Amino acid sequence: MPYFDMASAAPLHAVARQALVAALDEGWADPARLYREGRRARLLLDAAREAAAEAVGCRPDELVFTPSGTRALHAAVAGAAAGRRRTGRHLVHSAVEHSAVLHAAEPYDTTSVGVDRTGLVDAGVFAAALREDTALACLQSANHEVGTVQPVAQVADACRAAGVPLLVDAAQSLAWGPVPGAWSLLAGSAHKWGGPPGVGLLVVRKGTRFAPQEPADERESGRAPGFANLPAIVAAAASLRAVRAEAAAEAARLSALVERIRTRVPQLVPGVEVVGHDRHRLPHLVTFSCLYVDGEALLTGLDRAGFSVSSGSSCTSSTLTPSHVLKAMGVLSEGNVRVSLPMGTREEDVARFLAVLPGVVGEVRGRLGAPEGAWAPAAGSASGGGTADAAAPGDAGGTEPAAGLLVDSLGKLCPIPVIDLARVIGEVPVGGLITVLSDDEAARLDIPAWCAMRQQEYVGERPAERGTAYLVRRRA
Amino acid sequence: MPYFDMASAAPLHAVARQALVAALDEGWADPARLYREGRRARLLLDAAREAAAEAVGCRPDELVFTPSGTRALHAAVAGAAAGRRRTGRHLVHSAVEHSAVLHAAEPYDTTSVGVDRTGLVDAGVFAAALREDTALACLQSANHEVGTVQPVAQVADACRAAGVPLLVDAAQSLAWGPVPGAWSLLAGSAHKWGGPPGVGLLVVRKGTRFAPQEPADERESGRAPGFANLPAIVAAAASLRAVRAEAAAEAARLSALVERIRTRVPQLVPGVEVVGHDRHRLPHLVTFSCLYVDGEALLTGLDRAGFSVSSGSSCTSSTLTPSHVLKAMGVLSEGNVRVSLPMGTREEDVARFLAVLPGVVGEVRGRLGAPEGAWAPAAGSASGGGTADAAAPGDAGGTEPAAGLLVDSLGKLCPIPVIDLARVIGEVPVGGLITVLSDDEAARLDIPAWCAMRQQEYVGERPAERGTAYLVRRRA
Numbered sequence: 001m002p003y004f005d006m007a008s009a010a011p012l013h014a015v016a017r018q019a020l021v022a023a024l025d026e027g028w029a030d031p032a033r034l035y036r037e038g039r040r041a042r043l044l045l046d047a048a049r050e051a052a053a054e055a056v057g058c059r060p061d062e063l064v065f066t067p068s069g070t071r072a073l074h075a076a077v078a079g080a081a082a083g084r085r086r087t088g089r090h091l092v093h094s095a096v097e098h099s100a101v102l103h104a105a106e107p108y109d110t111t112s113v114g115v116d117r118t119g120l121v122d123a124g125v126f127a128a129a130l131r132e133d134t135a136l137a138c139l140q141s142a143n144h145e146v147g148t149v150q151p152v153a154q155v156a157d158a159c160r161a162a163g164v165p166l167l168v169d170a171a172q173s174l175a176w177g178p179v180p181g182a183w184s185l186l187a188g189s190a191h192k193w194g195g196p197p198g199v200g201l202l203v204v205r206k207g208t209r210f211a212p213q214e215p216a217d218e219r220e221s222g223r224a225p226g227f228a229n230l231p232a233i234v235a236a237a238a239s240l241r242a243v244r245a246e247a248a249a250e251a252a253r254l255s256a257l258v259e260r261i262r263t264r265v266p267q268l269v270p271g272v273e274v275v276g277h278d279r280h281r282l283p284h285l286v287t288f289s290c291l292y293v294d295g296e297a298l299l300t301g302l303d304r305a306g307f308s309v310s311s312g313s314s315c316t317s318s319t320l321t322p323s324h325v326l327k328a329m330g331v332l333s334e335g336n337v338r339v340s341l342p343m344g345t346r347e348e349d350v351a352r353f354l355a356v357l358p359g360v361v362g363e364v365r366g367r368l369g370a371p372e373g374a375w376a377p378a379a380g381s382a383s384g385g386g387t388a389d390a391a392a393p394g395d396a397g398g399t400e401p402a403a404g405l406l407v408d409s410l411g412k413l414c415p416i417p418v419i420d421l422a423r424v425i426g427e428v429p430v431g432g433l434i435t436v437l438s439d440d441e442a443a444r445l446d447i448p449a450w451c452a453m454r455q456q457e458y459v460g461e462r463p464a465e466r467g468t469a470y471l472v473r474r475r476a
Numbered sequence: 477m478p479y480f481d482m483a484s485a486a487p488l489h490a491v492a493r494q495a496l497v498a499a500l501d502e503g504w505a506d507p508a509r510l511y512r513e514g515r516r517a518r519l520l521l522d523a524a525r526e527a528a529a530e531a532v533g534c535r536p537d538e539l540v541f542t543p544s545g546t547r548a549l550h551a552a553v554a555g556a557a558a559g560r561r562r563t564g565r566h567l568v569h570s571a572v573e574h575s576a577v578l579h580a581a582e583p584y585d586t587t588s589v590g591v592d593r594t595g596l597v598d599a600g601v602f603a604a605a606l607r608e609d610t611a612l613a614c615l616q617s618a619n620h621e622v623g624t625v626q627p628v629a630q631v632a633d634a635c636r637a638a639g640v641p642l643l644v645d646a647a648q649s650l651a652w653g654p655v656p657g658a659w660s661l662l663a664g665s666a667h668k669w670g671g672p673p674g675v676g677l678l679v680v681r682k683g684t685r686f687a688p689q690e691p692a693d694e695r696e697s698g699r700a701p702g703f704a705n706l707p708a709i710v711a712a713a714a715s716l717r718a719v720r721a722e723a724a725a726e727a728a729r730l731s732a733l734v735e736r737i738r739t740r741v742p743q744l745v746p747g748v749e750v751v752g753h754d755r756h757r758l759p760h761l762v763t764f765s766c767l768y769v770d771g772e773a774l775l776t777g778l779d780r781a782g783f784s785v786s787s788g789s790s791c792t793s794s795t796l797t798p799s800h801v802l803k804a805m806g807v808l809s810e811g812n813v814r815v816s817l818p819m820g821t822r823e824e825d826v827a828r829f830l831a832v833l834p835g836v837v838g839e840v841r842g843r844l845g846a847p848e849g850a851w852a853p854a855a856g857s858a859s860g861g862g863t864a865d866a867a868a869p870g871d872a873g874g875t876e877p878a879a880g881l882l883v884d885s886l887g888k889l890c891p892i893p894v895i896d897l898a899r900v901i902g903e904v905p906v907g908g909l910i911t912v913l914s915d916d917e918a919a920r921l922d923i924p925a926w927c928a929m930r931q932q933e934y935v936g937e938r939p940a941e942r943g944t945a946y947l948v949r950r951r952a
Contacts, residue, residue: 003513008506009703017500024493028673030484034775035784037479067543067674068702074691100701103691191703197504198543198674198705215550215579218794225576226544227485227667229674232708299510308511316510318694 002349003308006192007144007172007285007340013194016239020196023231031228032219041230048237055240056170056186057178058203064220065201065233069171069189070100072200075212075223076167076185077104080136083209084165088133094121094140094150095328098169101138102324108135118277119148119329127158137166141173145312145325145338146276147285149173153181165208172282175243175343176251184208193243194343195236198229243343250343251283257350258286261339268358273453275331285340287312289326290361291450292370292419293335301360302337307353310338314414314442321441322414332449333442334415335361368415371423404432410467414442418450421472425456428474433459439467447472478825479784482668483620483648483761483816489670492715496672499707507704508695517706524706524713531716532646532662533654534679540696541677541709545647545665546576548676551688551699552643552661553580556612559685560641564609570597570616570626571804574645577614578800584611594753595624595805603634613642617649621788621801621814622752623761625649629657641684648758651719651819652727660684669719670819671712674705719819726819727759733826734762737815744834749929751807761816763788765802766837767926768846768895769811777836778813783829786814790890790918797917798890808925809918810891811837844891847899880908886943890918894926897948901932904950909935915943923948 003011012020027044029037046060053060066072081091091108093101096115111129115121121139130137137159142149152168159166165184173179175193179186185208190199202223204210210223217225243250258281266272271291290298295313302309312323313336322333341350405428409417417438428434436447444461447470451458459471479487488496503520505513522536529536542548557567567584569577572591587605591597597615606613613635618625628644635642641660649655651669655662661684666675678699680686686699693701719726734757742748747767766774771789778785788799789812798809817826881904885893893914904910912923920937923946927934935947 001512003505003511005505005509005511005513008509009504012500012504020500021497024488024496024672028485028488028667029479029481029784033481033484033784033786034772035479035481035779036477037481037784067547067705070693070702071543074701100691100693103693106691189703191504196500196705196707197703198708200702215576215582217546217576217579225550226546226676227665227673229543229672229705229708231672232674232705296510303511308505308509308513310509 001306001308002345002353004339004341004345004353005308005310006342007338008310009191009197010194010342012196013239013242015242016195016235019238020231020235023234027230027234031230044234045228045230048233051237051241052201055178055244056174056188056201056203058186058205061221062205063201063203064223065199065228065236066220066224067198067200067226067229069187069192069200071224072187072189072202073098073100073169074104075214076187076202076204077101077136077138078213079204079210079223080165080167080185080208081108082211082213084135087135088131090131090134091136091138092126092129092134092164093138094126096143096145096325097138097140098144098171099324101169105138115328117329117331118280119143119146119275119325120277120280121150121155123151123154123158126155127162130159130162130164134162134164137164138169139166140169141179142282143276143325144172145323146287146329147172147282147340148277149280149282152179152183156181156183159184172285174240176247176283177244190232190236190239193240195239196232198232199236246343254341254343254345255283257341257345257347258284260350261286261354264354265357268354269361271453273332273449275326275329284342285338287336287338289332289449290335290337291332291453292368292415292422293361293364294368294413294415295334295336297364297367298335298337298360301364302356305356305360307356310340312336312338314440320413322445327445330445330448332453333445334418335364368419370419404428405434407434407436409436409438409440409443411439413440414446417443418446421447421450422454425454425472425474430474430476432474434472434474436470436472437464437467438470443470444468477782477784478821478829480815480817480821480829481784481786482818483814484786485667485673486670486818488672489715489718491718492671492711495714496707496711499710503706503710507706520710521704521706524709527713527717528677531654531720532650532664532677532679534662534681537697538681539677539679540699541675541704541712542696542700543674543676543702543705545663545668545676547700548663548665548678549574549576549645550580551690552663552678552680553577553612553614554689555680555686555699556641556643556661556684557584558687558689560611563611564607566607566610567612567614568602568605568610568640569614570602572619572621572801573614573616574620574647575800577645581614591804593805593807595619595622595751595801596753596756597626597631599627599630599634602631603638606635606638606640610638610640613640614645615642616645617655618758619752619801620648621799622763622805623758623816624753625756625758628655628659632657632659648761650716652723652759653720666708666712666715669716671715672708674708675712722819730817730819730821731759733817733821733823734760736826737762737830740830741833744830745837747929749808749925751802751805760818761814763812763814765808765925766811766813767808767929768844768891768898769837769840770844770889770891771810771812773840773843774811774813774836777840778832781832781836783832786816788812788814790916796889798921803921806921806924808929809921810894811840844895846895880904881910883910883912885912885914885916885919887915889916890922893919894922897923897926898930901930901948901950906950906952908950910948910950912946912948913940913943914946919946920944
């Protein structure tokens with residue numbers, strides 16, 4: 001049963017498993033104790049720290065182990081910002097950082113640097129956001145949802161020139177290699193590289209001001225309170241070494257498989273947008289969105305077909321909003337699928353995924369009543385009236401003439417508003433207007449994305465009595 | 477090789493080991509995901525939560541898993557205090573809490589409730605410390621250094637009557653049974669009950685105000701950010717069940733072994749003070765201090781003889797101060813040894829410990845030049861002059877007459893000041909005074925304790941030009 005969600009958690013690497021089981025016997029005691037069990041634990045901890053530091057490209061005394069990547073990021077943001085509190089309380093981060101960074105940054109005055117439609121940060125734009133009172137800058141090495149690799153080395157140079165430390169969230173990329181450039185802090189997460197859960201790492205390069213914000217604790221240089229999770233730390237370090245030994249070969253192999261998905265999915269499934277950068281990308285990760293499909297139904301269908309994937313669609317989140325990454329990129333969010341291939345993924349599993357996907361998407365589209373042919377590569381006229389009503393004349397405001405057709409999608413969740421729109425586009429003449437009323441936040445992303453994909457004109461949005469009115473002009 | 481430091485960390489229970497290894501295969505995925513690996517992980521997490529909650533005596537939705545007992549205590553103090561910030565910023569805790577509580581309490585206005593010489597908190601004194609603006613009270617179920625069991629149920633009643641939530645640090649007692657009484661919050665640590673490191677638990681009873689202070693995170697009810705350490709959580713819950721099944725029988729058996737240590741050590745080794753309560757105590761833990769011995773040398777000697785124990789002596793801590801617990805109790809801190817027996821400890825290992833101890837203590841005493849015979853049960857006259865000098869007359873101040881003999885122990889670490897004192901006590905006439913000058917913090921505990929044990933009179937201390945002058949009058 002192929003598991004294609006390595007970006008969320010990787011199954012335990014065989015080497016990690018061996019190391020963990022061995023360390024259960026050798027590494028359960030307190031490494032701060034002077035007796036033999038303690039000394040043995042200390043040796044294991046020191047060796048794990050050296051191995052991890054070598055893989056990261058730092059000194060062992062710059063690296064501490066934390067209980068998770070999330071906690072490493074939390075400690076990094078709080079500690080680095082406090083270390084420079086006399087400089088100011090301003091933080092710069094990209095709009096597509098992991099939520100652990102965004103939540104840790106909430107207490108500060110922040111500037112969120114936008115990305116282009118591929119999810120890429122512009123190093124110049126990022127540099128321009130640095131201010132006199134900027135205490136810390138944060139940039140991921142690669143995006144966790146779309147795989148876009150960020151220009152960390154360039155941004156690190158700009159930060160260094162401005163005297164601002166750069167924190168790199170390297171959770172998604174550390175399996176593949178060290179993060180280049182003159183960054184100051186770095187965080188990682190072992191269960192993303194085949195290590196066990198319960199281990200993150202936090203690197204604070206020498207010379208970086210850092211004031212830990214958690215209650216005092218002697219362990220891990222005062223940067224990670226609590227008893228060390230030693231067997232898991234030993235396994236995490238062993239696993240990082242092991243995956244790095246395979247990284248170059250696997251990166252080439254998986255990158256080719258991902259390329260195949262990037263190319264084939266839009267050919268096999270009409271109405272698909274592949275999102276993320278086509279060259280600056282992680283080797284194992286690809287994300288695409290499918291018109292007229294809701295993410296949860298798609299995940300369920302793929303799970304039934306034996307494939308475990310993830311989604312940034314609104315209906316799969318507890319907040320019912322699309323992922324902030326897709327929002328920042330301004331791409332289609334409905335029917336979103338993230339495929340991230342674990343090392344060792346077999347070619348035939350990818351082939352089977354490609355064979356299965358069109359049927360699963362088609363099944364969901366059929367069930368949701370998506371208009372037949374509406375997702376064909378060349379857009380034709382839509383059939384069926386659906387929920388469209390003739391608009392009352394004189395209803396429109398602003399500079400636009402009255403909408404020719406009003407589609408009331410209030411109370412309907414993604415992807416229904418887009419399906420409603422596709423159903424009626426054929427009912428207005430070329431040049432005619434359609435107004436879609438929707439109170440689903442995903443519509444703000446998905447209606448413009450639909451227009452771009454269907455070669456229709458997205459005119460704009462305006463507030464309505466309930467929800468928002470989205471204006472579309474028929475072009476073809 | 478007997479390991480007698482269960483209070484620090486217990487070796488992994490066989491059941492925990494089995495559960496951990498099984499959960500590595502079944503429980504590595506993200507329990508928040510909808511696909512089969514995620515659902516399987518969710519089932520394991522839910523089952524572990526139910527098992528742990530049953531053992532603690534709470535509802536499953538009141539319990540979350542944290543990365544360690546320390547982090548559970550940190551989160552509990554910060555969250556409970558913030559939940560009642562409108563009441564005030566006052567915290568009450570005992571003077572012998574774990575450092576994790578004391579450090580977490582540092583940002584607040586605190587009242588530290590003292591203990592008697594057995595380490596016991598008086599429930600009435602604790603209750604009297606509660607104020608109108610008390611946001612939180614903290615009391616351990618049992619002390620981690622001396623094993624004294626605290627009157628939690630009584631204190632919980634007093635807290636409830638005052639409308640103050642009580643946080644119980646149950647790290648040392650949870651292996652033995654649930655904590656009785658109407659407490660509001662509770663923290664525990666799996667590696668103290670034979671579970672793996674990397675797992676703590678935090679219980680917040682319904683109706684307790686709680687505002688998590690870490691960055692927002694959807695997992696574990698928003699009370700423990702980061703990816704769940706699932707295989708370890710499964711093992712922790714399994715282990716808690718397993719040790720509880722053995723707890724009653726083991727408690728009786730180990731309590732008898734501890735009783736034997738309590739009785740025999742003072743008979744076998746002269747100049748020993750057994751510390752901690754003789755009845756209100758944990759079944760497996762006993763602590764004693766030995767005159768004229770430094771803790772580190774003692775631990776090293778015992779380690780060489782095959783025994784792993786712990787110490788609260790100043791020389792075994794990085795701060796060179798005796799443990800705050802021994803300080804609060806006002807007992808001898810030099811040559812301190814904590815013995816905490818893991819479940820399954822064999823009687824013959826305890827017998828061998830008792831056989832070995834006198835030789836190890838004697839060896840250290842000999843090496844440090846402790847006066848021959850000075851530790852005999854009936855105090856005789858001391859031999860040898862050592863570092864004693866005749867004091868310059870007119871040197872004394874206050875109400876005491878000039879000290880007959882001045883012992884300059886400045887710059888010498890525990891237990892040397894006490895050894896210096898013992899060496900010269902025979903040189904002054906009965907009724908005569910000795911002044912010991914010392915800048916070692918342990919002397920403040922150990923000189924009065926020595927006087928009590930040797931039937932000499934401790935007159936008091938006063939500041940000196942360097943360090944402190946301790947005045948002792950010869951009685952016998």
